[in-house]
Amino acid sequence: MPDIRFGVIGLRRGQSFVRVCRAVGGATVTALYDIDAARVAAAAAEIGARAFTDYEDFLAAEIDAVIIASPLPFHARQAITALAAGKHVLSEVTAADNLDDARALVAAARASRALYMLAENYRYLDEVELLKRLHDAGRFGELYFGEGEYLHDCRGLWFNDDGSLTWRGQGKLAVYCTHSLGPLLYITGERVASVGALAVPGGKFDPRVSNPTMHLLQMTTTGGIALRVRVDHVSPRPHQMAYYALQGTQGSYEAWRGHGDTSKVWLADEHEPSLFHAPAQWHPLDDQASRHIPERLAAPPEARLGGHGTSEYWLLRDFLAAARGERSVPIDVFVGLDYTLPGICAIESALAGGAPIAVPDPREW
Ligand SMILES: NC(=O)c1ccc[n+]([C@@H]2O[C@H](COP(=O)([O-])OP(=O)(O)OC[C@H]3O[C@@H](n4cnc5c(N)ncnc54)[C@H](O)[C@@H]3O)[C@@H](O)[C@H]2O)c1
Incomplete structure (x- = not known):
């Protein structure tokens, strides 16, 4: 079968996908598009692709698929x-x-014969896949609480070299909740029914940057699971972009927090009982990995070229399989919006003092 020919848009984050396309097999990057002519020319020369600074011309090039890695x-x-x-x-x-x-x-997406997939790579992290398989095997019992945090000091990306504000500095990052929420929805198999959000005001570190410092989202899923997500691209602190926690009737999980900590679980079917006078203990999550995600542990070294573990590699493999007609798209436009819309509704909720907002189901549009 011929390779899928890719055009990549936005040559900063997009470079990760250029590398992963080479690693994954069955994909060739033939065209690049960026509004920065020098950047796109240099990137194209490196891989022997065509460089474009006009979007229409780029789409008319010989490509089957585009990877969009332009600003949000x-x-x-x-x-x-x-x-x-x-x-x-x-x-x-x-x-x-x-x-x-x-x-x-x-x-x-409905009108097109082409496929749409959201590149939510954190949903493809090994740890998230392990949790999904533990949940599907019933190891947590009935899940009723999940938590996610994305804590990333991105203040260094607020200004261009000439002192003007970047899109991040202008506050156009919106409520970027998909890295925290996407994995929780993937694991639970649900979507968010309502969100209430609080915003911590901006301007704390630089008066020119007025967008909120962080958002705290409290959500209920259609099946009644309570979810809490903190999105923070500002606070000065060690990064933790993939913190998750789960609580069910038969098990509990907390991700690593840093400072030597590792991810841990307590599972009723394998560990000591949880008793008031003899409390349960944490056990390494890693102990479960060889049983539940063997193919992940055997990923080749080049699977790590995307920058976030092996997540981009598995994501691209799924996208390619869908483009070849071998499977359905795992994060189609509806699932992608299930991950995205609570962030949009969170802005409205925060402006209304945290009042819960019903999150639309895009399948009904
Ligand atoms: N999934 C992840 O783990 C992950 C990681 C990093 C970035 N991202 C996302 O990727 C996107 C890009 O992030 P970044 O850090 O590379 O941003 P950036 O601003 O650093 O770079 C964006 C690139 O796109 C170009 N560009 C600007 N406007 C454009 C336009 N209209 N069309 C095409 N190209 C344009 C710029 O010249 C630049 O080369 C963002 O949405 C970001 O949130 C995701």
Whole structure:
């Protein structure tokens, strides 16, 4: 079968996907698009691809699929145009930053014969896959609480070299909740029914940057699971971009926090009982890995070229399999918006003092 020919948009994060395309097999990057002419020319020369600074020309090139890794506010509109041109789309997170674009994206995906997938790579982390398989095997019993945190001091990305604000500095990151929420929804198999959010005001570190310092989301899923997510791209502190926790009737899990800590579980079917006078103890999550995710442990070294463990490698393999017609898209436009829409609704909730907002089901649009 011929390789899927990719065009990559946005040559910073996009470079990770250029590397993973080479590692994964069955994919060739033939075209690159960026508004920075020097950057795209240099990147294209390195891999022997064509360089474009005009989006229409890029979409007319000989490509089957695009990977959208431009700044967040462009994702939805670039995806809509690519789908209309019949190109499969693998879009960086989030899928959209407002409801109008989200609706237009659903319409474009429905109208196109091409595929849409959200590149939510944290849902492909080995640890998340292990938790999914533990949950599916019933090891946590009935899950009723989940937690996620994305804590990443990105203040160093607020300004361009000339002192102007970048899109991040301008506060266009929206509520970037998919890395925390996506894995929780993947594990539970549910979507969010309502979200209430609090925003900590901005301007604490630089008066020119007024967007909120952090958002705290409290959500209820359609099946009644309580979820709590903290999204913080600002606070000065050690990074922890993949903190998760789960609580069920038969088990509990907490991810590593740092400072030598490792991820841990307590599972009723394997460990000591949880008693008031003899409390349960944590056990290493790693003990479960060889039984539940053997193929992940055997991933080749080049699977790590994406920058976030092996997540981009497994994600791209799924996208390629879907493009070849071997499977359905795992994070299609509806699932992608399930991960994205609570963040959009969270902004509205925070402006309303934290009042819960019903999160639309994009399948009903
Ligand atoms: N999933 C992940 O783990 C992960 C990691 C990093 C970044 N991201 C996401 O990837 C996207 C890009 O992030 P980044 O850090 O590379 O951003 P960036 O601002 O550092 O770089 C964006 C690149 O896109 C180019 N660009 C700007 N406007 C464009 C447009 N309209 N069309 C095409 N190219 C354009 C810029 O010239 C630059 O080369 C963001 O949405 C970010 O949130 C995701």
